[in-house]
Amino acid sequence: MNEDAAGPVGASRGSVAARERSRTRGGQVARGGVDASFATGTRGLTNARTRLVGDRTGPVADGLVLVVRVAGGVRRVTSRGVTVVSGVVTPVGWAMLVAAPVGLAAGLVLGWQELLVIGWAAVVMLLVAAVYLIGRNAFTVELHLPHERVAVGDDASGSVTVQNPTRRRLLGVSVEVPVGVGLAELGLPGLRAGESLTETFSVPTTRRGVVRVGPVRTVRGDAVGLVRRELEWTGVTELFVHPRTIGIASSSTGLIRDLEGNPTRDLSPSDISFHALREYQPGDERRNIHWRSTAKTGTYMVRQFEESRRSHVVIALSVARDDFAGDDEFELAVSVTGSLGVRAIRDAREVSVVVGERTPEFAKRKVLAVRELSTLTRNRLLDDLAVVERDESALRIDDVARVSSTQVPGVSVAFLVVGSSTTLTAMRAAALQFPLGVEAVAVVCDPESVPGMVRVADLTVLTVGYLDDLALSLARAAAT
Structure with a gap:
């Protein structure tokens, strides 16, 4: 009878102990005093992995995630390479690069003089355009923002100063200033020796954020528009667009625990705000004994205070x-x-x-x-x-x-x-x-x-x- 009764009880005790061990392992306190099981749970998690495989784990799920990440990396590298090349050669230039070999090859194979003329004309245009990519302008370019921080809706502007430090006259140039996602284009005329010119532009502040202004670059290219060469002259300057704020009265909302504010309802044996007297208990500091009340009552009485802490x-x-x-x-x-x-x-x-x-x-x-x-x-x-x-x-x-x-x-x-x-x-x-x-x-x-x-x-x-x-x-x- 006792053995039969002890069996289920022992099993129950074992299961309880197992649950306690499981709870102890799964509920270890993470850094900051937070339950680790809660900190690493998938409840409410929404990211790229959960959209791909949900809460599944294992080699298949990890392999699928790895393939997607590698494909994303290859796509980003390819995109950067295409961006660098396309920054020099324009769409018209790409058309001429295709037209030159195709025209020459088709003209020689088919014996058409017109195609040969088109092919050689494309070659000449490409050679002339390449000449415009050689050399560097001797400008001195400066970017200036009068303010580093503005609020949403405030007026903000910048200026670009271009100077000719040489002894010869420099031809006019086109200046581009990236402003956030936009672009400010400034057409500057030719400058004589030692001459400088300043142009201003506006910076949008309709939305909170950080507006990256610059780098200022000059653009050189051929007359047809086959190529364009961009030279950067300045770095990037950031303009912080702060959220709009209002002034709030310097008054406490609710319970403010401060020495210059309201005391709390918690009682303390030593503080500033006096609360009441009570009988002495072992462990109380003797300096808090109120001797006048002690003489009247014949019992040691100590002061009790309301706790006030820094808010x-x-x-x-x-x-x-x-x-x-x-x-x-x-x-x-x-x-x-x-x-x-x-x-x-x-x-x-x-x-x-x-x-x-x-x-x-x-x-x-x-x-x-x-x-x-x-x-x-x-x-x-x-x-x-x-x-x-x-x-x-x-x-x-x-x-x-x-x-x-x-x-x-x-x-x-x-x-x-x-x-x-x-x-x-x-x-x-x-x-x-x-x-x-x-x-x-x-x-x-x-x-x-x-x-x-x-x-x-x-x-x-x-x-x-x-x-x-x-x-x-x-x-x-x-x-x-």
């Missing part, structure tokens, strides 16, 4: 494509993040601005990590925000909050900046990732909605339709 604000911006309904919402979210971060930097508060990392295209597992933007200065933060883009394989806001809660210690206020596609359940799940006592504020960026504020348990949800609504929403949240 640490975390601003988590979701860059997952599924968290936003469109580009307008994401641009608004970037502006909201910049406005909050700039205000915290100006107030000299400790602030961390984080975005979710993306999973590489051919990774087998989801990467659970966040990237912390620079908050050393206002410009450094806005420089990093200028290049932030949405990504299909980036972490959702709940994953970003989970990693941030483990990597950023002493958080007092957490701002979760998301779009209209993020559900309230996901925002609450993200808020619950932070320790108790952390004030969580979700900012939903939706240009199609009316601004408002909703309080759900320990989470404050602010809906922002325009960037100017942020200051009013924060003031209302602080008042409540």
Whole structure:
């Protein structure tokens, strides 16, 4: 009877132990205090590998991925070679290269004088065009941008100065300046000895990002247009187009743990803000004994304080494509993040601005990590925000909050900046990732909605339709 009963019990205990060992192996804590099984899971992963083979592993799946990657590399190398050659020979030049041998060969075989004339004419044109590729102009070219950083919508321009340092007159030349994805073409006349000329051009700032200006190049080619030779004279200058930001009142939203702010509800045996008196307990410091109350009660009484700590604000911006309904919402979210971060930097508060990392295209597992933007200065933060883009394989806001809660210690206020596609359940799940006592504020960026504020348990949800609504929403949240 006991043996029969012990059998199932022993088996059950063995299975429980096996499950515990499996859970221990599979749930080892990864770097940063995050569950490794969660960090390497495939749930919600979308990249090139998952589109090819899904969650399959093994030699067949790895071989298919390898073939695709090799084919992509060959295609890129071939494309670069074709680009270099096509940068010198124009489509008309390629036509002449084909017409010359074909015309000569067909004329000799068929005995047609007309084809021979066409072939030799093409040869002469190619030889004359090759002469234009010889030599180098003795220009001095300088590129100048008056500003390195501008906001979206601001006017921005650049200038190109071409000087003739020689003692002879130089012929006119065509100057091209790549500006982002566009091209500024400047036609400069001939310059006498020692003469210089400056031409200006505009730089588009309609969208946030980094606009690469240059290199300035001069273009030489024949009159027919068979070849063109480009000579680069300057390097590439970058113009940072920052997201638009607004000024926010220097007031605390929610619980700010700071010596110059509001104390917390946590009690401490030694601090600044006095709370109450209590009886002495073993381990209390004697310097905190209140001797006047001790004399009245006949029992040792010690002071008790409300804990006040240095505030640490975390601003988590979701860059997952599924968290936003469109580009307008994401641009608004970037502006909201910049406005909050700039205000915290100006107030000299400790602030961390984080975005979710993306999973590489051919990774087998989801990467659970966040990237912390620079908050050393206002410009450094806005420089990093200028290049932030949405990504299909980036972490959702709940994953970003989970990693941030483990990597950023002493958080007092957490701002979760998301779009209209993020559900309230996901925002609450993200808020619950932070320790108790952390004030969580979700900012939903939706240009199609009316601004408002909703309080759900320990989470404050602010809906922002325009960037100017942020200051009013924060003031209302602080008042409540």
